[in-house]
Amino acid sequence: MQRFSVRNCVTTNCRGSVQALPQLRPAMNDPESREMLLSIAPTALPIGISGIEKRFGGVSVLRDLSLDVAAGEFLTLLGPSGSGKTTLLMILAGFVRANAGSIKVGGEEIIAMPPHRRNIGMVFQNYALFPHMNVFHNIAFPLKQRRVSTAETAERVEKALDLVQLKGLGERRVDQLSGGQRQRVALARAIVFEPRIVLMDEPLSALDKSLREHMQIELRNLHRRLGMTTVYVTHDQREAITMSDRIAVMNAGCIEQIDRPEVLYAAPKTRFVAGFIGDSNFIPVESRNGSVWYEDRKIRMTSAVPAAGCHLMVVRPEKLRLVADAQPAGSVNVIPATVGDVIYQGDSFACYATLRDGRQVTLRDYCRSDVLARLPGPGEPVNLGIDAEDVVLVAAD
Amino acid sequence: MSMQSAILPHAGARTLNADALHADARRETFGLLALLSPGLLLVFAVIIVPIGWLFWLSLFDETGSLSASNYARFFQQPSYIKTFLTTFKVAFAVTGACVVLGYPLAYMLSQLPRRAASICLILVILPFWTSVLVRTYAWLVILQRKGLINSWLIDLGVISQPLPLANNFAGVIIGMTHIMLPFLVLPLYASMKTIDIDCLRAGMNLGASPAATFRQIFFPLSLPGLASGVVIVFVLCLGFFVTPALMGGGKVIMWAMRIEQTTSLYSNWGAGAALGVVLLAVTLALLGLFQWLLGARATGVWSSR
Numbered sequence: 001m002q003r004f005s006v007r008n009c010v011t012t013n014c015r016g017s018v019q020a021l022p023q024l025r026p027a028m029n030d031p032e033s034r035e036m037l038l039s040i041a042p043t044a045l046p047i048g049i050s051g052i053e054k055r056f057g058g059v060s061v062l063r064d065l066s067l068d069v070a071a072g073e074f075l076t077l078l079g080p081s082g083s084g085k086t087t088l089l090m091i092l093a094g095f096v097r098a099n100a101g102s103i104k105v106g107g108e109e110i111i112a113m114p115p116h117r118r119n120i121g122m123v124f125q126n127y128a129l130f131p132h133m134n135v136f137h138n139i140a141f142p143l144k145q146r147r148v149s150t151a152e153t154a155e156r157v158e159k160a161l162d163l164v165q166l167k168g169l170g171e172r173r174v175d176q177l178s179g180g181q182r183q184r185v186a187l188a189r190a191i192v193f194e195p196r197i198v199l200m201d202e203p204l205s206a207l208d209k210s211l212r213e214h215m216q217i218e219l220r221n222l223h224r225r226l227g228m229t230t231v232y233v234t235h236d237q238r239e240a241i242t243m244s245d246r247i248a249v250m251n252a253g254c255i256e257q258i259d260r261p262e263v264l265y266a267a268p269k270t271r272f273v274a275g276f277i278g279d280s281n282f283i284p285v286e287s288r289n290g291s292v293w294y295e296d297r298k299i300r301m302t303s304a305v306p307a308a309g310c311h312l313m314v315v316r317p318e319k320l321r322l323v324a325d326a327q328p329a330g331s332v333n334v335i336p337a338t339v340g341d342v343i344y345q346g347d348s349f350a351c352y353a354t355l356r357d358g359r360q361v362t363l364r365d366y367c368r369s370d371v372l373a374r375l376p377g378p379g380e381p382v383n384l385g386i387d388a389e390d391v392v393l394v395a396a397d
Numbered sequence: 398m399s400m401q402s403a404i405l406p407h408a409g410a411r412t413l414n415a416d417a418l419h420a421d422a423r424r425e426t427f428g429l430l431a432l433l434s435p436g437l438l439l440v441f442a443v444i445i446v447p448i449g450w451l452f453w454l455s456l457f458d459e460t461g462s463l464s465a466s467n468y469a470r471f472f473q474q475p476s477y478i479k480t481f482l483t484t485f486k487v488a489f490a491v492t493g494a495c496v497v498l499g500y501p502l503a504y505m506l507s508q509l510p511r512r513a514a515s516i517c518l519i520l521v522i523l524p525f526w527t528s529v530l531v532r533t534y535a536w537l538v539i540l541q542r543k544g545l546i547n548s549w550l551i552d553l554g555v556i557s558q559p560l561p562l563a564n565n566f567a568g569v570i571i572g573m574t575h576i577m578l579p580f581l582v583l584p585l586y587a588s589m590k591t592i593d594i595d596c597l598r599a600g601m602n603l604g605a606s607p608a609a610t611f612r613q614i615f616f617p618l619s620l621p622g623l624a625s626g627v628v629i630v631f632v633l634c635l636g637f638f639v640t641p642a643l644m645g646g647g648k649v650i651m652w653a654m655r656i657e658q659t660t661s662l663y664s665n666w667g668a669g670a671a672l673g674v675v676l677l678a679v680t681l682a683l684l685g686l687f688q689w690l691l692g693a694r695a696t697g698v699w700s701s702r
């Protein structure tokens with residue numbers, strides 16, 4: 001399923017650059033080079049990670065970590081600094097030995113395999129290009145190790161350069177490249193030998209914002225075209241959300257939740273995930289007698305009522321809105337609060353309000369004229385409305 | 398003013414403050430020269446003048462008349478040629494021995510954990526703090542006919558006749574290698590430490606076995622350090638005096654010993670000066686050659702780090 005047609009390659013490329021188009025077109029007519037282009041696409045394999053334990057000295061860095069990555073999936077490991085993302089990637093690539101666990105690639109156990117036999121491409125955070133080789137030889141390096149013939153090497157390097165839009169830069173020394181170009185060389189080098197899996201450790205963190213956003217789209221397109229199984233590490237939640245098929249949120253060596261970005265955002269399962277991805281308001285609620293209560297108000301909700309006890313209601317700032325009625329109507333929950341401050345932000349405004357128990361919440365809304373007309377001032381009492389289907393509960397810790 | 402420069406962009410851009418800026422640039426150049434002048438004077442006084450004087454001396458023969466006889470002697474007397482060859486033979490052998498011993502040592506140091514590495518590094522540098530003379534005599538005690546090694550080996554019954562380890566070519570090589578080793582290890586270690594571990598990981602990740610990674614990535618990246626170590630050792634060997642004089646037993650005559658003989662024994666300052674000039678010229682030529690051979694390959698690495 002992962003082999004895309006040449007036509008597909010050309011059309012999805014349109015966002016990348018215009019000059020790549022005429023270069024690719026002859027490839028469609030020439031059956032041989034067409035074969036070449038296809039052969040860069042690696043066969044994607046699934047990864048099954050289970051029970052990984054890693055301790056440095058006495059400190060447990062990964063704890064019984066299990067994770068399945070589907071063939072051709074773009075999976076992002078997202079987590080705060082020190083949560084063990086790099087360590088997990090290093091274990092996958094074979095540079096760090098786990099204390100226990102299993103890694104299966106396409107059903108084959110690789111946990112004890114030396115790194116050079118794993119056939120896993122990796123893009124390092126600082127690119128790790130070989131400074132004593134030019135761009136061509138950097139990209140040709142993995143082919144040389146696999147004793148690919150000179151002619152085929154030249155052809156495949158050319159294709160890879162084309163793919164990352166660096167055609168004609170083969171003779172450049174590595175230190176003559178810009179950051180974005182280095183990043184592309186590192187990428188080309190990691191995919192030119194058709195690895196089964198590609199790992200990337202914060203590959204964009206050294207780039208400035210606009211280039212980073214551009215490269216995010218390019219990486220995503222490249223993944224669509226080649227379809228290799230990709231494990232991507234970042235601690236930038238926006239990057240994770242825009243790029244990934246699924247995101248695994250890591251915290252202190254464990255995976256807290258693994259889901260599609262929209263599910264992760266809309267239905268976080270733990271307080272950590274809710275706080276880490278996007279802004280969240282946490283409102284303490286209590287489950288008793290088969291329903292959920294905020295102080296003396298019954299919370300209307302569409303999801304199942306959790307077990308009795310204290311919980312936190314997770315409300316995104318944009319899901320809160322100002323309502324006129326103090327009494328709940330229909331499926332809307334109403335919570336009284338006092339406005340602390342209203343901050344105008346151009347397209348939207350943020351309203352900081354204090355609940356009756358002293359808890360701070362944030363409300364964000366667009367500056368539509370009907371909203372602006374009823375905008376409260378500091379110190380004014382307001383009613384915050386939450387739709388029943390937006391109510392998400394997580395365990396209070 | 399901005400109106401004017403908008404209308405006449407070229408004229409405005411060329412003349413606006415051009416003189417003042419030019420004068421400022423000149424002032425800066427002179428200022429830097431003034432700051433440099435003590436250093437330049439010192440270099441002139443202690444390097445250029447003595448070398449010029451040496452060269453001047455070498456142009457006079459024993460009778461005090463201007464002649465090229467001091468230089469002609471090198472081609473006429475075979476003993477000079479022999480000394481010349483010996484000097485190079487020793488320098489090559491010592492450099493070779495230093496590379497063979499020093500590369501693995503530096504590699505080990507660079508791979509050790511930080512604390513162990515700094516302890517080992519102190520052990521490498523320690524001999525530096527002892528006089529060359531003392532160390533050479535120590536080697537004599539160890540290597541001579543009735544020295545430590547020979548008496549042990551005979552006591553153990555490994556050999557019946559003492560091995561000729563001192564007072565010959567082998568003795569000179571052993572003694573000089575010991576003294577020169579830190580000069581190779583230190584620059585090599587420094588350059589190995591700068592090699593990015595991720596580069597080596599990338600090598601393995603891309604399918605190179607550990608041996609291939611060493612050969613294709615680690616070794617080429619350590620070459621600049623190796624080159625500077627080799628150059629330092631080789632050049633120091635060419636002018637070395639104490640160890641060959643003591644360990645050679647009079648059988649290994651090096652260039653510096655020849656200079657000493659000529660000036661202090663025969664009081665022939667012209668001939669001695671000529672020897673010095675030739676040594677200097679050959680050393681410079683060799684440095685040029687090294688630069689030419691290794692520079693082109695290594696500069697790519699140097700400039701990128």
Ligand SMILES: Nc1ncnc2c1ncn2[C@@H]1O[C@H](COP(=O)(O)OP(=O)(O)OP(=O)(O)O)[C@@H](O)[C@H]1O
Nearest residue numbers: 056057061079080081082083084085086087088235
């Ligand atoms: N070689 C090591 N020796 C000891 N502890 C280590 C080592 N490598 C990593 N650690 C520890 O393991 C934990 C996880 O590190 P890791 O590098 O995997 O974090 P990360 O999630 O990649 O963080 P970041 O986002 O900052 O890159 C950290 O607490 C770190 O201090």
Ligand SMILES: [Mg+2]
Nearest residue numbers: 085086087201
């Ligand atoms: Mg990391």
